[in-house]
Amino acid sequence: MPFFAGGRLVASQLQRALTKVEYAVGSGSVLGPATNADITGAAVTFTTETAGAAYAAFAVWDVDINTASTATGTARISVDGTPQSPLATFGAEVATDRFTTCQNYKGTLAAAGTHTIKLIASPGTEQRIQGMNSSILVLVFEVV
Template structure:
């Protein structure tokens, strides 16, 4: 919604013009094998005031193989219980010293106003761990 010359702007409209940023850091580790497991501590609950809010998110998954392994491990952003966007993917070269922080970025639209939960989930092969340096940074942009 545009703001017109001479229009009286409300406090609510001004509040929605300012982006809001949230950060979550893992509070515990995950060990494989797991499928679509919530990353401990990497969950943000926020409230949008208007329908059509845009969020951008940066996720970093700290993959740490405990032993030589094969197969893919991945992490993903989840909004209100639904996985969105691309996966952050890690495939070990087979050595246990192949620790890697794997990033992924997201831009999503939240259709409805209200309370929303944004979190990270991971799928890990046996022998893989997801460590404490896993983080989620979310910025919310709302329409006036």
């Protein structure tokens, strides 16, 4: 519903005009090999009032290599149970390597209601995602 000059504004319109900010940090680790494993604690759940709300997500995964390997691991977000692209990728051939990999996302939530966006990862053998240093920041923009 648009705003019109001289029109009455209702609280729900103002509420939808505000950007929702959601943030979470992981609490558990994932040791590979794994496929699209949840990063425990690194999930946000929120409710939209209208269909077509947009989101921007910024994701960070802390990767620790336990043993020399040529495997390439991947990570991404999941929106309401559906893995999203693009992938964050990682790999290293030295057992002492550790680094942070990140990726950002944008999309539209087709329906109004409760939504969950979370970090997932597919580390290779002897690759570990340190959840306590992995995080997700989501901005949600409602249709006014």
